[in-house]
Amino acid sequence: MNFDVVGLGTVVVDHLVLLSHHPAQDAKTNIISDAYQIGGPVPTAQVLLSRLGKQCAFIGSWGDDQYGPLIAEELAAENLDLSGSRQLPGTRSGYAQVWIDESASTRTIACYRPEHWLQPVDLDESILQQARAVHLDGWPQATCLRAAQVAQQSGAKVCLDAGSLKPGMEELIPYLNVMNCPRRFITEYLDTDDIHAAGQELLQQGPELVTITDGVNGAWLFTESTRLHCAALPVLSLDTTGAGDVFSGALLYGILEDWPVERTLKFASITAALKCERLGNRDALPTLAEINAVLQTKELRLSRWD
Ligand SMILES: Nc1ncnc2c1ncn2[C@@H]1O[C@H](COP(=O)(O)OP(=O)(O)O)[C@@H](O)[C@H]1O
Numbered sequence: 001m002n003f004d005v006v007g008l009g010t011v012v013v014d015h016l017v018l019l020s021h022h023p024a025q026d027a028k029t030n031i032i033s034d035a036y037q038i039g040g041p042v043p044t045a046q047v048l049l050s051r052l053g054k055q056c057a058f059i060g061s062w063g064d065d066q067y068g069p070l071i072a073e074e075l076a077a078e079n080l081d082l083s084g085s086r087q088l089p090g091t092r093s094g095y096a097q098v099w100i101d102e103s104a105s106t107r108t109i110a111c112y113r114p115e116h117w118l119q120p121v122d123l124d125e126s127i128l129q130q131a132r133a134v135h136l137d138g139w140p141q142a143t144c145l146r147a148a149q150v151a152q153q154s155g156a157k158v159c160l161d162a163g164s165l166k167p168g169m170e171e172l173i174p175y176l177n178v179m180n181c182p183r184r185f186i187t188e189y190l191d192t193d194d195i196h197a198a199g200q201e202l203l204q205q206g207p208e209l210v211t212i213t214d215g216v217n218g219a220w221l222f223t224e225s226t227r228l229h230c231a232a233l234p235v236l237s238l239d240t241t242g243a244g245d246v247f248s249g250a251l252l253y254g255i256l257e258d259w260p261v262e263r264t265l266k267f268a269s270i271t272a273a274l275k276c277e278r279l280g281n282r283d284a285l286p287t288l289a290e291i292n293a294v295l296q297t298k299e300l301r302l303s304r305w306d
Pocket residue numbers: 163182183212213214215216217218219231232233234235237240241242243244245247268269270272273276
């Protein structure tokens with residue numbers, strides 16, 4: 001069996017709590033609605049890719065608590081191959097409370113990161129060797145690095161959705177072909193807010209394609225020969241949870257389809273924006289028809305600095 005994308009990274013159960021506004025400290029507020037969803041940057045991106053027709057395998061771990069079976073069941077129902085994943089007895093699954101402020105369109109996350117992870121020795125390298133691309137989020141550090149090394153050796157594209165700064169980035173980045181990160185990452189990692197300088201710097205550290213996202217300010221794409229900015233699609237944003245995860249999955253879709261970078265960046269920006277119109281991550285994913293309808297009817301501003 002060959003896979004388009006093998007993913008490795010965090011998986012969490014998100015408890016999404018919709019509020020009319022975030023309460024002040026030590027105050028009380030009513031919940032408008034709530035829902036449980038499986039999240040994490042890599043699984044969210046892979047569910048999008050799977051729904052768009054790509055063959056995906058996810059390598060992750062969860063506990064034998066009340067959330068473990070839910071994670072396994074829901075990811076399998078999205079056609080992710082889980083043969084390289086493990087339930088770790090006696091451990092807790094990743095869990096996050098996501099408080100969505102409807103009026104401010106912000107999301108505040110309190111998360112329990114799993115304390116137990118797959119170790120490099122647990123990695124089924126044969127799954128990675130069947131991949132066209134490997135999608136990572138930087139966790140678990142040593143296993144992620146090993147996966148990047150195996151993927152590079154077998155000629156797969158190595159992609160990272162960096163999210164927040166994690167340990168071991170300096171060692172991992174040289175193995176990457178594709179790197180996506182939010183603007184806050186470059187501030188933390190490179191100690192600069194200059195997007196163009198950061199894009200250039202990251203290209204020099206290894207990847208041949210870098211994207212930097214900044215919410216409603218849109219996204220930047222850098223390659224050796226191209227620098228692009230794509231404005232964010234104006235939408236009525238309800239919930240931005242996982243916007244970067246979805247952007248990253250859609251970016252990878254364009255790369256796997258061998259599209260020109262302009263089309264890939266627009267596609268990723270539209271897909272992420274449409275997700276923001278709905279509550280949650282997986283439940284909020286747009287279909288290919290919805291994305292294409294926007295691509296065909298809306299003019300998205302793309303600027304170039306070559
Ligand atoms: N409110 C929004 N309206 C339209 N597009 C958005 C909005 N928020 C995010 N996006 C799109 O999603 C991309 C990723 O969002 P961002 O907030 O930067 O990532 P993260 O979820 O990692 O913090 C943005 O570059 C943009 O294209």
